[in-house]
Amino acid sequence: MSNQKRKITIVGAGIMGISSALNLIRRGCDVTIIEKEIDGEPASFGNASWLSAPSITPVLTPGAIYKIPKMLFSSNGPLFLRFPGVIKILPWLLKYLTYSTAKRVNHISKHLEPLLRNSIDEHKKLAEGTNALQWIKEAPYLYLYKNKQDYLKDSFSWNIRKNYGFNLIDIQSDELHELVPGLSKEYTFAIKIENQGYIINSKKYLKDLLEGFKDLGGKIIEDEVIDIISNEKNIKAKTNNNEILSDDIVIAAGVFSDTLSKKYGANVPLQSERGYHLELRKTNIELKYPLMNGYLKLAITPKPTNGIRFAGLVEFGSLKSKPNPKAYDLLLKNAESMFPGISYGEKSEWSGHRPATIDSLPLIGKSPIDEKVFFAYGHHHIGLTAGPKTGEIVAKSILRDNNQIDLTPYKPNRY
Ligand SMILES: Cc1cc2nc3c(=O)[nH]c(=O)nc-3n(C[C@H](O)[C@H](O)[C@H](O)COP(=O)(O)OP(=O)(O)OC[C@H]3O[C@@H](n4cnc5c(N)ncnc54)[C@H](O)[C@@H]3O)c2cc1C
Helix, strand or coil: CCCCCCEEEEECCCHHHHHHHHHHHCCCCEEEEEECCCCCCCHHHHCCCEECCCCCCCCCCCCHHHHHHHHHHCCCCCEEECCCHHHHCHHHHHHHHHHHCHHHHHHHHHHHHHHHCCHHHHHHHHHCCCHHHHHEEEEEEEEEECCHHHHHHCHHHHHHHHHCCCCCEEEEHHHHHHHCCCCCCCCCEEEEEEEEEEECCHHHHHHHHHHHHHHCCCEEEECCEEEEEECCCCEEEEECCCEEEECEEEECCHHHHHHHHHHHCCCCCEEEEEEEEEEEECCCCCCCCCEEECCCCEEEEEECCCEEEEEEEEEECCCCCCCCHHHHHHHHHHHHHHCCCCCCCEEEEEEEEEEEECCCCCEEEECCCCCCEEEEECCCCCHHHHHHHHHHHHHHHHCCCCCCCCCHHHCCCCC
């Protein structure tokens, strides 16, 4: 048997690429990541930073179709459609809506759950031996409501979470305002879920994971993969400047994965679901816990230097268009409505693309037509949480280790 290490190329250094890379190098492979923008700020950087096991229900749940007009036309609405791009993706959007039935949502939740279940522990395992460990913070989550009746209107999703064993703790108004100083008095009820967590500093977390990968002998090339060419014995990543040969390749390019993976049998339609964040720093609010505002579809996360990241919004039709400045105005307006006395010394804004599959499940595992090609993308709203588990699954698939969950629901050609 040859002593040569198995050579793997990974396309993309978002959380999927890094998680796959660390899992593979720790299993003795010779791993190279090709990333088109090493100091870029992809979805894995700009997200709300939640390691959220309870996020097992998709964005669309039964009745979504009736809520959409309100979301679109309300001045605080979290949903944007960008013209003319959205016209092209109308067939995708209409089909996407058909995944909001109770049966389909239950199917999605059942198969998101194993990817999210132990996210904090999985992240700690991933970060072990690297400086990234310091950025993982455990904390309960608080889901805010104006009153308990509104919470009960969301019972469908909450019952699913209950059925998967999440302990939902009712928090009444007085306790809520003690836990979240500065919160608007409009909010009088919350659900608390213990034992969750978030990433304190997303940029440093990703950077420290990459450093850990390099310390283990991992290589990183800054270039764009423009094609993947399979030969009988190996696989070639053709980049703008080079050609890199390896035994296997992992496509982990987030929303940009589609163009490379179609040729290898991936048939699950993918679209960009653009999101935004506004980060206020040096605020006068000392936020201790991540908060979810279901009305505004906003995740609110503590950040360094008394910072608060307000992340969310959903925009379709915009992979190529510029970020919408109105979205940042809306985030600021929402921040000020939730924390009426908020003041801040600094702010930053970000926008990026969630890789949204039509059925809200990611593509993970081997290509149906080439044994040397693997997929790790399409994680929608839950990619940060699911990254380490996905990386482990990919590594096991490549190394033919069958000791793992059933991958049928994530099959790249399931559509
Ligand atoms: C506003 C917002 C809030 C969110 N909040 C959360 C949250 O709190 N918790 C959670 O779990 N998830 C959250 N998500 C979702 C999560 O961020 C994504 O699912 C996840 O980051 C996707 O990771 P990825 O590695 O697949 O893609 P990305 O992070 O997009 O990384 C893909 C990488 O591939 C590179 N690349 C692309 N094409 C090529 C190419 N051809 N050659 C070389 N490199 C290439 C890109 O430059 C990029 O660095 C949120 C998303 C948004 C937008």
